Amino acid sequence: MTTSAPPPVAAPPQDLADVPGLTARLDALDRITTAGASRLDAALLDDAAVLLDRAGQRLRLSGDHTVVTLAGGTGSGKSSLFNALCGLELSPTGMRRPMTSRAHACVWGLDGAGPLLDWLDVDKRHRYARASALDLQRADDSLQGLVLLDLPDHDSIQAMHRAEVDRFVTVADLLIWVVDPQKYADAALHRNYIVPFAKHAGVTLIVLNQIDRLAPDEVAECVTDLRRLLEAEGLAKPRIVTTSAVSEEGVRGLREVLVDTVAARQVRSDRLLVDVADIGERFAPYKGDGEPPTAVDDAHRDGLKRALTDAAGAPAVAEAMESAYELRAADFIGWPVLSLVARLRSDPLRRMRLGELREELRGAFTGPVGAQQGEVDTALLDVTDGIVAGLPPAWARSVRAAARRHAADLPEELGEAMKEALPDFNQVPRWWWLVKTWQYFLVLVSVLGLAWIGLLVAYGALHVAKAPSGWLGETGLIPYVAVLVVCTLGMGWLTTATCRNLVALSSARHGERMERHMRDRIATVAEQKVLEPITEELALYAAFRDDVDLLRAT
Template sequence: MTTSAIPANSPTGTGDVPVAGTGANGSSPGARDGAVVPAAPTLSDRLDGLERLVRNGTGRLDRPLLDEAAVLLDRAGQRLRLSGEHTVVTLAGGTGSGKSSLFNGICGLELSPTGVRRPMTSKAHACVWGLDGAGPLLDWLDVDKRHRYARASALDLERADSSLQGLVLLDLPDHDSIQALHRAEVDRFVTIADLLVWVVDPQKYADAALHRNYIVPFARHAGVTLIVLNQVDRLQPGEVDDCVADLRRLLEAEGLADPRIVTTSAVSEQGVAGFREILVDTVAARRARSERLSADIDKVAERFVPHRFDAEPPTAIDDGRRTELVQSLTDAAGAPAVAEAMESAYELRAADFIGWPVTALITRLRSDPLRRMRLTELREELRGAFTGPVGAQQGDVDNALQTVADGVAEEVPPPWARSVRAAARSHATELPESLGVSLKEALPTFNQVPRWWWLVKTWQYFLILVAVLGVAWIGLLVAYGLFDVGGDEPPALVGDAGLIPYVAVLVVCTLGMGWLTASACRNLVALSSAKHGDRMEQHMRERIERVADEKVLAPVAEELQVYARFREDVDVALG
């Protein structure tokens, strides 16, 4: 029997087929409207994208997934460096399916032993049409040199359109062999072959081992998978179509979309004609290698999809969370308390310049003698307070980091949420000291004071001088005007006792003017100190912002940018 069956509306080989969404000339419908349609990623682009996925996923995604992708990249790189003029086709199947007979039928010679005992084929046999460049490929396939055979294309000269030049046909051991090494050999070849051919027979085409171990796991490889229903000569003519239909139903139920099925019988030369035509078309198209690698990439790339969200990801921490973080770190560093302390220090320092010296002298006579020393040492005390981490401060910093990280982590998948949190905490132990240093550097020097303070101080001492001179004048008036000290006629300014009330009023007014000047200046200093405190807090906040940008926001933004590139690379790898 020589009948063959193939799927409806499906090409018999792997030749060119129209691409979905394109016109007859290969152009996109959108191109008619003048729209620029991005070119689909090439195989090289997809491999590059997958390589970036592995690189960016390291330390973030599960190790088995990254290892599987790395193995594929290595295998693809090796295959692409080898002959692209050859197409590797494997014949795999169970014991008694007739794959070795089919192999011999295509080769035209008895190259592979046939039989029904288990196992029969113990090593992969290879038959090559066209030796140029095939040696390194067979070495990579690890085919024993004793089982390599070469056929010249002269076998096909009678049918030039059916030339098998460039075909590497492999006959594999039985996948259901009792020998573990044989099964391992099959497992290895099915991962590297360009075209997978599964040979089944009418009695065992529903073999659970075949479907569970190979058909289902490679269901996405329908484009590079061919099912050969062999030994149809054992069926009645009406039974062939029923058997093919049942096999197709089973394959489609297991996820093999639009399976390609061909029927063969190795008992006659014409019984393998349909299968041979498919091999001819596959070799001529020279696309099986790239299609196989594309199917492998599809399978691996889809496993990366759950690790990304469809929503456009953030590329940095938004302004609201940034402001919240800076405020939290400002509070954790104690910047408001420092600013308040600096307000008090400003007022104390101002008192030495704009205060009424008379009042200050009276206050000093009954005040703590350590006051001036503490004023002098205040800046050093403030500096020492922020030179290293404090226990409570570290806790506040941790809370601030957790808050901002949790907010961003909600917008990315779990693996990236973990990496975002890790990035936010990458400098957690350094932050307390960095915040302390930022406050330390923000503290002003106390030997720089406003010029008007010096003017007020000069004015106050001028008033003191006037008051002292007035008191001395009164003393002279009393001595010369009332007690007539010296006997001689004194000058009118010191001898006229009637001037005493006027001079006394002058002294009192001078003292009062000094007190009023001090009071007015204290009010000005109170207003200035508040502004000074605000400026100090703003100055410290700016330095804390720089610390937050460098130690927290920049690492998180870098992680978000890695995630954004990861999303793009998933699309590239998916094609």
């Protein structure tokens, strides 16, 4: 019986040593599933987790065995082909639907195959063993390590049979689809299996069976038409072998392909690489096209810090601290005589101003959080606007979520930062004490001068008694003592006026210093609570992009 010459087993697109290995790609897929949690499509992540689990189990099982499935529709002759390859009548054959209800396995080389067959869930009643050398022409060829599976019909009327096929086509190392000349274009096969597994061309073999029913030119015509159909459905460079189960020569080409496949011991890794690359393509839409930012740019970083500083009310607090500084200084540098007069006539405006300052400072830390929260939310929205513009929607949402991770705690954190920046209200500069001492000294001199004048008037002018000393009875000293008192009072007033100017200058510097300290601490809060989470999320996204590229590498 004439058969077409079997094509060689297709090699990978390039040397596997030149592309990342399977282990590296599985590690990348594991990182993707971890990073994608709560960020990417849950169904896709579940599929990735299933693939990781399946790949891990398959790699732990025998690497010396190659799992090959024979799948096809009713009447395609796959069970007859299975028996012809095995050399025994192991699988029931016939045209009745269905004939094969459970997968049958024939194993060449049982050592280590048991756990693999258990994992494949092949019923022990349907497991068979064969010798290692079955090729009739080439005694050196061997199928040692082959696990050949005959599956139920994919178009069976029994749902459990179709489910059995669906399960095995996802775990087999090599997929062989058996078609016959009459139904090779069967829509169910192409729609449900060929098209979805089109990217698995490297681990897929199409067998055109029953060519004994065709003339040689009809065989070539069928193969050409079948190849055209497969290529149109996305199966690149499909491998097609023609067979006939009615004679041993009719399966020679298929057997040689299996011999080469088993000898290479590469198809297991090839299948997993294709599966990993396939799911990598499904992650590609979450990767984006443009080069993403790796950190928050300076403009958005500075904008966030300014916005949070304004939301915390730092400028208003700094201004209040300036006023408080000036009022506090007035108690030290003010001329005590004027202060006494002010107390005697009670200045309600000063009392009101002190009360407002006290409330303003208290409200900076214990005021209503709701008013601050709105400004904080606006600042968080603004800082992410320019960053997420080029990101895929899923990662844009995750970056925004990272920015808001501590949003509820930020008002309190900002208040604490401002408290830490403010000095103790009771701290007093040393020169204030010196000025106060000097002022009271002048007051003492003034009081003594006035008392002296009083004694001079009493003893020298009114002669109420004999003066105990000439310094107290000489009325001519009165003008000089009066000049001393006036000068002392003038010096006190001049000292107060000069110090007020100095306080005005130092209070401005004090307010600027306080605002700078508050800004520094607010900037620290912004870095720790907002910018660092955003940077971490961007780094995670960058690693995700690299891992997706690794999965898709060819």
